[in-house]
Amino acid sequence: MSENKKLVEIEHLKQYFHxxxxxxKKQYVQAVDDVSFYIYKGETLGLVGESGCGKTTVGRTxxxxxxxxxxxxxxDGKVLFDKDAGISVDMMPYRxxxxxxxxxxxxxxxxxxxxxxxxGEPIDIHSLVSDKKExxxxxxxxxxxxxxxxxxxxxxxxxxxxxxxxxxxxxxxxAVDPEFIVCDEPVSALDVSIQAQVVNMFEDLQSELGLTxxxxxxxxxxxxxxxxxxxxxxxxxxxxxxxxxxxxTNSLHPYTKSLISAIPVADPVTARANKRIPLAGDVxxxxxxxxxxxxRTRCPYADERCAKEVPGFKEVTSGHFAACHHLxxxx
Ligand SMILES: Nc1ncnc2c1ncn2[C@@H]1O[C@H](COP(=O)(O)OP(=O)(O)O)[C@@H](O)[C@H]1O
Ligand code: SF4
Ligand SMILES: [Mg+2]
Numbered sequence: 245m246s247e248n249k250k251l252v253e254i255e256h257l258k259q260y261f262h263x264x265x266x267x268x269k270k271q272y273v274q275a276v277d278d279v280s281f282y283i284y285k286g287e288t289l290g291l292v293g294e295s296g297c298g299k300t301t302v303g304r305t306x307x308x309x310x311x312x313x314x315x316x317x318x319x320d321g322k323v324l325f326d327k328d329a330g331i332s333v334d335m336m337p338y339r340x341x342x343x344x345x346x347x348x349x350x351x352x353x354x355x356x357x358x359x360x361x362x363x364g365e366p367i368d369i370h371s372l373v374s375d376k377k378e379x380x381x382x383x384x385x386x387x388x389x390x391x392x393x394x395x396x397x398x399x400x401x402x403x404x405x406x407x408x409x410x411x412x413x414x415x416x417x418x419a420v421d422p423e424f425i426v427c428d429e430p431v432s433a434l435d436v437s438i439q440a441q442v443v444n445m446f447e448d449l450q451s452e453l454g455l456t457x458x459x460x461x462x463x464x465x466x467x468x469x470x471x472x473x474x475x476x477x478x479x480x481x482x483x484x485x486x487x488x489x490x491x492x493t494n495s496l497h498p499y500t501k502s503l504i505s506a507i508p509v510a511d512p513v514t515a516r517a518n519k520r521i522p523l524a525g526d527v528x529x530x531x532x533x534x535x536x537x538x539x540r541t542r543c544p545y546a547d548e549r550c551a552k553e554v555p556g557f558k559e560v561t562s563g564h565f566a567a568c569h570h571l572x573x574x575x
Contacts, residue, residue: 250318251456252306252342252424253282257315259298259305263531274530275301277480278315280557283424288450288457290471290488292464292503294527297477299460300347303426306458307342308335319424340370343417347429349409353401359412360397363387366419386415390445407438411445418449424456431466443470465507468492473563476500479538480530482557486564496566498543498574499523537569545570 257279260272276298283289291299304310306317308325311332317325319342324333346352353362363383373379384394390411401409410430417425427446431439447470449455461467467474468488475485476499484497495501502523525542528534537555540546549569557567568574 249285250282251285251287251320252458253316253318254302254306255280255316255318257302257305257317258313259301259310260313271531274480274533276305277533279477279480279482281475281482281485283456283458284472285456286450286454287472288459288470290464290467290474291458291460291477292462292467292474293477295462296527296530298480298530299462299477300428302477303344303428303458303460307344307426309344340420341423342426343420343422343424344426344428345410345413345417345430348433349406349413350401350433352413353409355401358398358400359387359392359404362401362412363397363415363419366416370420372420382419386419387412389418389449390415406434407442410434410442414445414449418453422455424458427457427459429460429462432462439466446470463507464492464503468507476503479527479533481538481567482565483539483568484566485557490564494564496560496564496571496574497568498545499539500566501574537567545573 257276259276260274263271263273279302281289291302293299301310305312308317312325312327314327316323316327319338322333323329323331324335324338325331360383363386364379367373367379367382373382383397387393387396392408392411392415401412404412413430430446431442434442443466446457446459450457459467459470464474471488473486474488474491476483476497478499484491484495484500491500492504495504523542528538528541534541534551536552537543537546537550540550543550547570553569555567555569557565559565560571
């Protein structure tokens with residue numbers, strides 16, 4: 245990681261969607277609500293939380309694939325979006341720098357296009373080459389970079405395994421020489437046996453190319469090794485963020501504790517640091533989230549204050565942030 249220089253920052257980011265099937269009364273899915281964090285250059289920030297908590301929405305909103313409802317997005321010191329100040333820059337130059345690898349390698353590749361054209365498309369969009377030979381060479385070198393070869397260029401997605409397709413998705417993201425990649429659960433749809441290979445490839449690419457990642461996963465076991473720091477989301481809110489080892493061995497928030505206790509433990513340090521805390525009940529709807537702390541309907545420590553006041557996201561110890569009124573009581 246380069247000397248603590250921030251590459252991407254989001255401040256008070258909100259993303260509300262119109263709720264489907266709510267005619268008449270306007271209702272919103274509060275998919276992301278007042279989330280702030282930053283990612284250092286060359287860092288991997290892991291983002292975890294149960295399905296539906298807003299991880300994908302954070303990733304896509306950061307890239308402005310969705311226009312934020314509120315908040316600020318800063319990239320390499322430049323404000324890309326600021327609702328209050330009325331700033332909304334043209335994203336075209338930034339589309340090259342900020343890429344995404346999608347969760348589902350089956351749905352994200354056009355079945356009618358060859359692998360070569362899928363990888364070549366962003367090269368064409370951004371006019372990165374001057375002739376056909378250069379284009380061809382660039383595609384082949386990208387395929388090789390992700391462990392595929394020149395013979396794969398003329399084939400179609402259906403001829404590939406899930407792991408190979410995800411490699412194609414990664415080659416496509418790399419085609420424009422990005423600096424920052426949102427990796428949206430890139431291994432969740434893959435066989436457990438090949439997940440580690442693909443995660444290792446992300447790590448190798450990062451050190452070769454100096455990339456910065458937001459690495460999204462629904463469980464901690466996938467991100468704990470690849471991430472420098474990890475953020476935990478619950479129902480549209482960031483509830484905790486810390487250095488990875490600190491988060492795993494010294495978590496503060498009751499929700500994080502329950503997630504950690506669900507990891508199958510191979511190492512005794514983690515086992516000792518965390519007793520099992522079962523998570524009761526279902527996740528409430530983001531259309532009508534609980535007042536105050538959104539975790540209160542499932543939290544064993546909840547009291548009246550938790551129903552009234554939204555807990556602030558505070559730096560508890562250096563670099564370790566958490567949002568909870570009763571950290572002193574949480575064991
Ligand atoms: N385009 C959309 N329109 C309406 N609701 C959406 C849209 N995208 C996501 N949501 C809702 O926002 C919430 C967060 O979704 P998402 O960001 O996909 O969560 P995650 O990636 O953590 O599983 C969910 O309740 C989801 O149904
Ligand atoms: S603020 Fe209250 S409900 Fe929320 S996590 Fe802390 S103790 Fe639990
Ligand atoms: Mg998602």
